Amino acid sequence: MEYDRENNSTSNDDTEEISDVILLMKSWINERCSPDILPYNNLVNDLLEQLEVQSEIIEANKNENVNAAFQNMLCQQEMDRVKFILRNYLRTRLYKIEKYANYIYHNSAYYERLSDKEIIYCEHYKELVDAHLFKSSLETAPTFLQNLNEPNMIVKPVLDEPVFCRVKEDLGDVQIQGSQGTSLTVTLKKNNIFMLRYKAIESFLEEGKVELL
Amino acid sequence: MALPKYVQQNVFTPAEIEFISEYEQITILPLQRMETLTLLEGTYGPFRPPITIKVPLWLAVTLKKKHKCSIQPPKWLNIDTLKKKKQKEESLETFSDLPYHYLEISTILLDCASDDIPYSDEIKILLKDIQEIRKRKTKSGLDLINSNNIQLDNLGLMEINEIRPFFSKAFNDMRKLEEVLPNSQDSQTTQSFNTSRNSAY
Numbered sequence: 001m002e003y004d005r006e007n008n009s010t011s012n013d014d015t016e017e018i019s020d021v022i023l024l025m026k027s028w029i030n031e032r033c034s035p036d037i038l039p040y041n042n043l044v045n046d047l048l049e050q051l052e053v054q055s056e057i058i059e060a061n062k063n064e065n066v067n068a069a070f071q072n073m074l075c076q077q078e079m080d081r082v083k084f085i086l087r088n089y090l091r092t093r094l095y096k097i098e099k100y101a102n103y104i105y106h107n108s109a110y111y112e113r114l115s116d117k118e119i120i121y122c123e124h125y126k127e128l129v130d131a132h133l134f135k136s137s138l139e140t141a142p143t144f145l146q147n148l149n150e151p152n153m154i155v156k157p158v159l160d161e162p163v164f165c166r167v168k169e170d171l172g173d174v175q176i177q178g179s180q181g182t183s184l185t186v187t188l189k190k191n192n193i194f195m196l197r198y199k200a201i202e203s204f205l206e207e208g209k210v211e212l213l
Numbered sequence: 214m215a216l217p218k219y220v221q222q223n224v225f226t227p228a229e230i231e232f233i234s235e236y237e238q239i240t241i242l243p244l245q246r247m248e249t250l251t252l253l254e255g256t257y258g259p260f261r262p263p264i265t266i267k268v269p270l271w272l273a274v275t276l277k278k279k280h281k282c283s284i285q286p287p288k289w290l291n292i293d294t295l296k297k298k299k300q301k302e303e304s305l306e307t308f309s310d311l312p313y314h315y316l317e318i319s320t321i322l323l324d325c326a327s328d329d330i331p332y333s334d335e336i337k338i339l340l341k342d343i344q345e346i347r348k349r350k351t352k353s354g355l356d357l358i359n360s361n362n363i364q365l366d367n368l369g370l371m372e373i374n375e376i377r378p379f380f381s382k383a384f385n386d387m388r389k390l391e392e393v394l395p396n397s398q399d400s401q402t403t404q405s406f407n408t409s410r411n412s413a414y
Contacts, residue, residue, distance in 0.1 A: 022236060029233065033223050050253050056250075070279075071250055077275060078252045084232070094215035108279070162364070162384040163223075164373050176362065186362055193382060194407035195363040197388075213373055 004198035021082055022046055025161045027210060028089040032122065034205070035161040037096045037104070044086060051079055086117035096157075101126040103156040106149065157201040162212040167192045170208050171209060223381065225374050234317035240285040248279070266268065266337040270321060277326050287312070290319055292332045295339040302346045308367040314370040316344065351376055360387040384403035 025043040055206055058075055061068045061138050096119060097104065104110040105126045130181045137144045170200055171188035177200060186194070193213065196200075225233075236254075243260035250257045250272075257268050265285060268276075276282040288294070289312060303310045312318065319340050327333040346351055351372065358380060365373070 025233065025236065035223070041287075047253070054253060067247065068315065073249070074250060074272065074275065075252060077271075078254065081232070081271065082253055091215045098215060102277040142225070159225075160388055162381050164377065184361060190364070193365045194382065195365060200362075209293055213370060 018048070021085070024082075024089065025085050028085050029091070030205065030212045031092045031096075031188070035163070036157040036202070037093065037100065037110065037113055037158060039113045040093070040118065040207075042115075044089070044115075047082060047086060051082060054079055073075070078149045082103055086108060094121070097122050097161060098125055100155060101129070102149065107137050108156065159202065160197050162195050163198045163201070164195050165210045166194065166202055166213055167194070167204075169209055171204065174200075224377055225370075227371070227374075230374060231317050231321065234314035235269065235274070235321070236394075237270050237314055237318060238267045239270050239273050239287065240265050240267050241269070241273045241276065241282040242285060242367075243282045247280050249404055250409065270318065274325050276323060277329075284322060284329045286322060286326075286330045289320065289329065290322065290336065292335055292339065295336060295343065299339055299343050299346070302343055307349070308347060308350065308365075310367050311343070313369055314371075316340075316369050326347070347372060358387070360381045360384055360391055 024041060024043045024047060028039070031038055054075060058072045061072055076141070084203055097114070100110075101122050103124050104114070114122065133148065134146070136151055138148075154197075167188045170190050173185050173187050175183050176196065177183055184198075188194070188204075188210075201210050204213065229299075242265050243262045245260070246256060246262065247260035248257045254269070257266065257272065260266060274283055277284055289298075297307045299313060303373065320337075322330060323333055323337055323340075330336060347368075351368075353362075354365075363380070
């Protein structure tokens with residue numbers, strides 16, 4: 001990811017390069033399809049800055065001529081598209097954060113996957129929900145029933161959920177975990193599409209060797 | 214609620230899928246001169262007729278609607294190729310290798326640029342046929358569902374999205390059943406192990 005991004009900023013006019021927008025769109029698709037929260041994509045901040053710059057350029061070219069007006073319209077259209085991806089990406093993450101707030105709160109490993117703002121959001125959300133539950137009902141319950149953090153009360157991501165994925169490079173025979181702890185071998189070739197347990201391809205997804213669909 | 218209810222089940226809406234497919238590159242023939250266009254996703258142009266140029270589909274559609282370009286249909290979107298694909302689709306059990314976004318791209322193009330595609334009416338019928346055959350195949354593939362892995366090569370995003378809710382539900386239900394039901398050949402010890410593990414959740 002880092003490598004791609006650096007390459008891209010230096011040679012922007014090469015359309016063969018994968019642009020930030022496309023990379024973010026892939027992150028958005030992966031995020032939408034995975035049952036777990038994926039690491040935060042820092043491209044969000046870069047793109048927000050780029051959007052700012054682009055809108056300044058549009059503003060500057062506003063009263064040029066008919067051609068410039070048309071180009072501005074196209075730029076505006078693209079900005080709207082990028083904003084849609086950004087919003088949907090962040091909203092998808094917020095949805096998962098709200099769902100798993102309690103779990104994230106107790107797992108510091110998850111903090112690394114969230115942005116600073118998301119961590120603040122998660123903590124505030126959990127505190128608010130806890131406070132609300134306490135005020136509305138738990139207050140009057142016996143003390144031993146007031147605990148909200150019992151292990152089986154915490155909603156956590158189900159990593160056994162099925163996902164659809166496409167293999168991006170030949171990975172050969174891979175051992176995946178099947179039902180009841182049995183393992184089975186699957187041959188993952190480039191461009192194959194599979195429906196598998198998320199757990200089975202989690203590590204490949206992290207390395208960018210598969211993408212979710 | 215951060216996300217509307219209908220998209221919370223890992224499903225995309227058809228509009229979103231169309232949106233995703235609009236980032237595919239397509240060749241256009243500009244009809245007017247236009248200077249280089251600097252967009253966030255890349256730089257396109259300068260547009261100098263009659264030099265063809267590759268642009269994302271959404272840009273091509275916008276230009277087409279303003280009568281500023283004509284679209285060159287992709288290689289697979291012609292009557293001969295599609296006839297061959299249909300034959301292949303009929304004779305083989307597997308899905309033929311149509312592009313990942315074939316359904317979305319062809320729908321968008323036939324909608325806004327049917328004058329650029331020769332025999333567009335016949336192509337529409339062919340695509341409809343192919344779609345039907347493929348749908349039938351996915352339906353007959355239902356008995357392949359298991360709780361480990363299913364291979365679905367060459368399926369398009371729209372088709373995947375269509376079967377996703379049902380396949381995921383079946384997959385999950387079978388997984389849960391298998392977790393509770395021990396294998397018939399398993400000994401008593403594994404059984405007790407499994408039940409204890411399940412009660413922990």
